[in-house]
Amino acid sequence: MPTADQNDILFERARAVIPGGVNSPVRAFKAVGGTPRFIRRAEGAYFWDANDKRYIDYIGSWGPMILGHGHPAVVEAVQKAVLEGFSYGAPTEREIELAEAILALVPSMEMVRLVSSGTEAAMSALRLARGATGRKHIVKFEGCYHGHADALLVKAGSGLATFGHPTSAGVPPEVTQHTLVLEYNNIAQLEEAFALHGNDIACLMIEAIAGNMNFVRATPAFAARCRELCTQHGALLVFDEVMTGFRVGLHGAQGVLGITPDLTVLGKVIGGGMPLAAFGGPRAIMEQLAPLGPVYQAGTLSGNPVATACGLATLKEIARPGFYEALGKKTRSLVEGLKAAAAAVGLPFNADSEGGMFGFFLMNELPQNYATVMTTDNAKFNALFHGLLDRGVYIAPALYEAGFMSAAHGDEDIAATVDAARQIFKALQAR
């Protein structure tokens, strides 16, 4: 008799007490079907599910685990911090150290405020941008995700001059009526929006290398136009680097593109897997925040001593010379291996990467925007996902998510992944 699948058992138990059985929707495998794997433990480049099956982990907690799981220096820092207390609700020296470390690596930021999640950081940056400019409107792009604050859960309206509609129940249209949703990489539309509304725009928020519509880069011309138009119209340019910060390179997407935003939103890697995020920018803007200025923002667990210990230890490792060169090389070798395997069987396929972040597409051209990403053949992607999962390779369970490499992944992991993909590609092409 086959032994019972422990993931199935846990999923059933979870669904009885947690909506959908998960605490964040994408974990539910709704897009790809099947039972989510319940993770018991992780080490290096791997995690193990409830059946004790091992997977090569390419989600890395959706970005934070850039060193792999259980890096000894990080574990030591966290263990030490835990013994000194979990949370005080009063300032600590470690918060200053982490702030100093972040500012040293992100030159566009002169001051930073620590918070607990990317959602909180993006939401607070938005309030700050509105407070600092005294304006209401915000610009975002279809396919970019900035957390689940009400004003950011918006899809494009029917025409450019119209503002967005909520993408979630529970968000009143009044809350999104100031959010303009534009097409990513569409310069003409961007120019038109600023021509129509420029003087009322508080900020333009963008993932300059987008990781929430798989992996799509802003073209250099588009990113430069965002900067120019914001400057010209007195709007703030906000780079949401929750995913790209310390992930695509030591200086984030702003370093890769050579563009200086006004505000930067960070998360994921800066917490090393603990709940920690941040937003920051020039002193004059950041001093608009409470307790100095009129823009209110606060948090019971902000700058938590255990999370800051984890983040600091992580930043120390990634700032070592050569870290991103090695990581980028690994990621490129995966991407090139997959491309070659697909080409060998004539499967339409393309892929891209920067630092420790990558994306691949079941199409010949790299997409430039969300609408193109969403033309991916769903059934083929799902077959690829499940084929890899069966073979012990865990990629994001949705075609609109990016992939993440860690420093702990070895050549043998990459070879095993390409090998698994090769077997599936053959079957996909024959479909």
Ligand SMILES: Cc1ncc(COP(=O)(O)O)c(C=O)c1O
């Ligand atoms: C670019 C970006 N911004 C904001 C967020 C929200 O962060 P969190 O999930 O920590 O609230 C995410 C989460 O994936 C993200 O990718």
